[in-house]
Amino acid sequence: MTGLMRWPGRYTDRHGTEEILFESDGRELIRTTIRGVRFEGESMDDLGALGGEPPELPFSFSEGGLSSCLLEWEVPMPVDVAGDGVRQGVLRCALRLRDPGGPGRGPDTEPLTATLRLDGHEYRVAGPGDLEHALHALQRELPRAARLRACVACAWSDYHPAGSPMMAGLACFRDAKDLYRRVDGKHGPHGIFAVWHAQTELVQETWLCEEFEHRTSDHGYRGPFPYRGSL
Numbered sequence: 001m002t003g004l005m006r007w008p009g010r011y012t013d014r015h016g017t018e019e020i021l022f023e024s025d026g027r028e029l030i031r032t033t034i035r036g037v038r039f040e041g042e043s044m045d046d047l048g049a050l051g052g053e054p055p056e057l058p059f060s061f062s063e064g065g066l067s068s069c070l071l072e073w074e075v076p077m078p079v080d081v082a083g084d085g086v087r088q089g090v091l092r093c094a095l096r097l098r099d100p101g102g103p104g105r106g107p108d109t110e111p112l113t114a115t116l117r118l119d120g121h122e123y124r125v126a127g128p129g130d131l132e133h134a135l136h137a138l139q140r141e142l143p144r145a146a147r148l149r150a151c152v153a154c155a156w157s158d159y160h161p162a163g164s165p166m167m168a169g170l171a172c173f174r175d176a177k178d179l180y181r182r183v184d185g186k187h188g189p190h191g192i193f194a195v196w197h198a199q200t201e202l203v204q205e206t207w208l209c210e211e212f213e214h215r216t217s218d219h220g221y222r223g224p225f226p227y228r229g230s231l
Contacts (some may be wrong), residue, residue: 002198003025004024005023005025006023006168007020007021007022007023008021008214009032009073010070010072010073011034011069011071013060014068014154015067018034018035019033020033020034021033026148026203026207027201027203027204028043029142030042030047032105037171038050041065043169043191044073044095044167045061045095045166045167046165047065047066047109048064056229060099062097063072067097067098067140068097069096069101070096070097072092072094073092074092076089076090076167077089077090077116077118077148078117078148078208079142079147079148080149081143081145081147082146083145084145086149087119089115089118091114091115091206092093092114092116093114093134094114100226111126111132114134116141123138124137125141130153130164130166130167132152134215135152136227137226139153139225147214150205150207151172151206151207151208152170152205152206152225153214154213154215155209155213155214155216155220156172156180156211157170157171157172157173158171158180158220159171159193160196161192161193165222167205168205170202171199171201171202171203172199172229173195173199174209174211175197175198176199177196180195180198180219183220191221192220
């Protein structure tokens with residue numbers, strides 16, 4: 001998947017609802033226009049107004065980013081189904097951003113709902129958390145024969161041990177496979193810190209390229225997809 005992607009979406013706050021279109025390179029850029037104002041950020045919870053100071057009402061901001069609103073968007077989500085090839089699903093996400101006067105930003109104040117539509121069925125997960133954990137939870141809801149086909153589930157992707165944002169910040173090591181496949185933890189000569197410099201780029205969890213391979217339990221610092229145990 002290359003070039004600029006366009007995701008249909010919706011913006012809702014106390015002033016009303018507007019159908020919008022998100023543009024993204026699948027890596028570190030998300031843009032949209034809401035009520036005639038252009039917004040840009042690296043993550044859906046970090047969309048700031050382009051061109052300097054945030055505009056006045058009818059928007060709410062916290063630390064320069066949109067707040068007090070509901071952001072919804074849809075992205076394609078291929079799924080490998082054993083015996084049936086690749087099936088095209090649609091992932092619909094809804095992120096509720098906190099009020100400026102409320103608690104600080106973070107997973108506890110920004111509930112995320114993710115719904116995968118696949119072959120006439122819907123699989124839904126909801127609760128505090130980020131896109132990574134939502135996709136792990138969705139994978140657990142799918143039939144055993146179905147496996148998500150996206151960077152979050154790829155053998156060559158990993159997160160920095162210091163943490164990751166609500167979405168994106170996923171390091172791709174497709175050009176350093178031999179080095180990455182030796183990663184066995186956080187520290188040491190084969191730790192993720194030792195190879196972090198070799199990453200090809202940072203990508204979003206739902207991005208996909210031709211180098212995709214399904215993740216197994218013996219890959220990298222972050223372990224298998226989905227996680228073992230509860231999320």
